[in-house]
Amino acid sequence: MVFVTPKTKEVLDLKGLHLYHSGASNCAMRVRMTLEEKGLPWVSHHLDILKKEHLTPEYFGINPKGLVPTLVDDGVVITESDDIIDYLDKKFPDPPLRPTDERLVERMYYWLKLATDIHVPAVKTYIYDKKIRHFMKQSDAERTLYEELQTNQELLDFHHKSTTNTFSEPELRRAKQILDECFDEVERSLGGSEWMVGETLTLADIAWVPLYFTLRELAGYPFESYPNVLAWSKRLSARPSYQKAVIEWWPFKG
Numbered sequence: 001m002v003f004v005t006p007k008t009k010e011v012l013d014l015k016g017l018h019l020y021h022s023g024a025s026n027c028a029m030r031v032r033m034t035l036e037e038k039g040l041p042w043v044s045h046h047l048d049i050l051k052k053e054h055l056t057p058e059y060f061g062i063n064p065k066g067l068v069p070t071l072v073d074d075g076v077v078i079t080e081s082d083d084i085i086d087y088l089d090k091k092f093p094d095p096p097l098r099p100t101d102e103r104l105v106e107r108m109y110y111w112l113k114l115a116t117d118i119h120v121p122a123v124k125t126y127i128y129d130k131k132i133r134h135f136m137k138q139s140d141a142e143r144t145l146y147e148e149l150q151t152n153q154e155l156l157d158f159h160h161k162s163t164t165n166t167f168s169e170p171e172l173r174r175a176k177q178i179l180d181e182c183f184d185e186v187e188r189s190l191g192g193s194e195w196m197v198g199e200t201l202t203l204a205d206i207a208w209v210p211l212y213f214t215l216r217e218l219a220g221y222p223f224e225s226y227p228n229v230l231a232w233s234k235r236l237s238a239r240p241s242y243q244k245a246v247i248e249w250w251p252f253k254g
């Protein structure tokens with residue numbers, strides 16, 4: 001679990017649950033959905049990543065990678081969406097968002113890790129290539145600021161490629177191939193079940209449904225050949241938590 005010692009000291013005084021997040025961010029959707037499923041009150045600190053509102057020294061002083069989401073719980077700073085939702089489920093176990101059987105819990109963590117592992121090489125690459133880079137024109141001053149603030153080499157490389165439109169053909173092919181392999185696996189694993197792991201909604205569903213939503217909405221990823229995924233996504237979209245956490249914050253309406 002990634003606990004951060006923030007350079008922006010003001011966050012240490014925050015009381016209750018505070019979420020730094022963005023409407024368009026699939027990682028932030030996971031946390032909003034977990035908060036809604038549990039009925040927890042939280043304070044919103046919205047940063048529009050499309051307007052680059054997160055690219056400030058103050059925010060990098062809270063999240064050293066300059067990414068959303070970040071949760072601050074009574075001054076404790078946690079980054080990485082999979083860790084945040086796991087933290088929330090452990091601290092506020094009612095209603096539980098994990099199975100009771102230990103083997104199934106391991107399976108749930110497998111899905112959380114997979115969602116994290118494919119984020120930059122597949123999800124972000126695919127979506128930025130198809131849509132986001134059209135929003136990401138960058139001035140020299142913005143590039144300089146980003147390069148001053150960002151210390152993570154993978155993110156510096158990704159940022160450079162996405163803002164200069166220089167993903168290579170093999171990188172784009174690989175992104176699609178990873179997504180195909182992952183959704184083939186989600187499809188098989190759902191089989192005749194309602195949920196990804198066990199008999200109830202778990203953090204695995206909450207980690208993956210934002211990927212389904214953003215890949216479909218922003219990149220037109222072809223989900224038609226995944227009937228189980230489509231039925232599962234319908235079940236999720238009928239939940240009030242999905243409406244509040246995903247649809248109400250979504251910036252591309254209409």
Ligand SMILES: N[C@@H](CCC(=O)N[C@@H](CS)C(=O)NCC(=O)O)C(=O)O
Pocket residue numbers: 024025026027028049066067068069079080081082116119
């Ligand atoms: N592994 C991180 C990834 C966070 C991430 O990449 N967030 C994206 C939105 S989903 C972001 O902040 N993008 C803005 C940027 O890359 O500058 C997590 O799961 O929280």
